[in-house]
Amino acid sequence: MTTTAPEHLLRADGVTVRFGGLTALDDVGLQVEPGSVVGLIGPNGAGKTTLFNVLSGVLRPTKGEISWKGAPPPGKRTHHLAKAGIARTFQGLNLFPMMPVIWNVMVGADRTAKGGAFSLISGFGRHHRDEQELKERAMATLMRFGIAEYALRLPGTLPYGVQKQVALARACVSEPELLLLDEPASGLSGQQMDTLADQIRGFSQHMAVVLVEHHMDLVMKVCDHIVVLNFGKVIASGTPEEIQADPAVTQAYLGTPADEGPSDGSPAVVDPSLGNGNGNGNGALR
Numbered sequence: 001m002t003t004t005a006p007e008h009l010l011r012a013d014g015v016t017v018r019f020g021g022l023t024a025l026d027d028v029g030l031q032v033e034p035g036s037v038v039g040l041i042g043p044n045g046a047g048k049t050t051l052f053n054v055l056s057g058v059l060r061p062t063k064g065e066i067s068w069k070g071a072p073p074p075g076k077r078t079h080h081l082a083k084a085g086i087a088r089t090f091q092g093l094n095l096f097p098m099m100p101v102i103w104n105v106m107v108g109a110d111r112t113a114k115g116g117a118f119s120l121i122s123g124f125g126r127h128h129r130d131e132q133e134l135k136e137r138a139m140a141t142l143m144r145f146g147i148a149e150y151a152l153r154l155p156g157t158l159p160y161g162v163q164k165q166v167a168l169a170r171a172c173v174s175e176p177e178l179l180l181l182d183e184p185a186s187g188l189s190g191q192q193m194d195t196l197a198d199q200i201r202g203f204s205q206h207m208a209v210v211l212v213e214h215h216m217d218l219v220m221k222v223c224d225h226i227v228v229l230n231f232g233k234v235i236a237s238g239t240p241e242e243i244q245a246d247p248a249v250t251q252a253y254l255g256t257p258a259d260e261g262p263s264d265g266s267p268a269v270v271d272p273s274l275g276n277g278n279g280n281g282n283g284a285l286r
């Protein structure tokens with residue numbers, strides 16, 4: 001009997017998450033193919049972070065299943081994920097403030113570091129040659145991200161945009177097959193966001209990316225596929241063009257009835273500049 005490898009890297013089936021009486025996710029399905037960029041969007045409180053936490057193994061769903069390359073997920077600790085080829089960034093920077101930039105990136109480079117930062121600082125169980133190799137890989141990644149000059153600086157002494165790049169470098173240094181990005185554009189300038197967009201498209205040459213992001217222009221620019229959540233349910237799923245033309249998406253963000261499209265009959269376009277008039281109390285499209 002021959003078995004074929006699953007086409008998807010990551011798959012969620014019928015994922016439901018309840019917090020007490022509140023259903024944060026309701027029967028959500030999602031697939032991530034190798035080399036694709038998948039966006040998760042939705043108004044505030046839609047369930048994006050909850051789904052991200054389920055996908056990254058941090059949160060166990062009340063119902064439903066997650067599979068990684070057709071098998072159960074590898075575990076919820078960062079080093080479990082890293083070993084399996086999954087890396088993530090955090091909504092906050094989550095850098096170690098007392099460690100220089102290069103050490104922060106070395107932590108990400110070490111797929112075998114069970115103790116994470118502790119094992120790096122203590123050197124427990126590691127040979128000098130291994131540490132040298134980690135340092136070289138971290139340095140090469142810093143160079144690739146154009147931030148090698150900051151290698152010996154503490155993160156807190158650097159501009160926010162550079163710190164964001166350090167966090168991204170730390171996630172990418174292990175050359176993951178899947179990169180989970182949690183609001184990578186928050187706090188960035190327009191120019192920094194353009195750089196980020198180019199980077200994400202570049203990443204997809206080597207890895208799949210799942211992106212939770214409020215900045216619609218970035219999402220529309222970089223994603224191959226977008227999943228839209230509202231009140232914990234998937235209300236739309238498709239290419240950026242399909243999502244922009246979907247009246248249910250416009251309704252979710254702006255609170256306009258789905259059948260009230262533009263009077264000229266052209267498809268409704270989700271406009272990031274429209275911030276008010278949200279009828280569902282979920283906040284504006286940002």
Ligand SMILES: Nc1ncnc2c1ncn2[C@@H]1O[C@H](COP(=O)(O)OP(=O)(O)OP(=O)(O)O)[C@@H](O)[C@H]1O
Pocket residue numbers: 019022023024042043044045046047048049050051
């Ligand atoms: N730990 C928790 N306990 C109880 N309720 C929670 C918890 N985490 C999230 N929720 C609720 O679940 C729902 C979905 O929240 P979630 O943070 O996933 O939405 P989101 O789309 O990420 O929102 P935002 O864009 O504002 O970050 C919200 O109603 C939220 O209040």
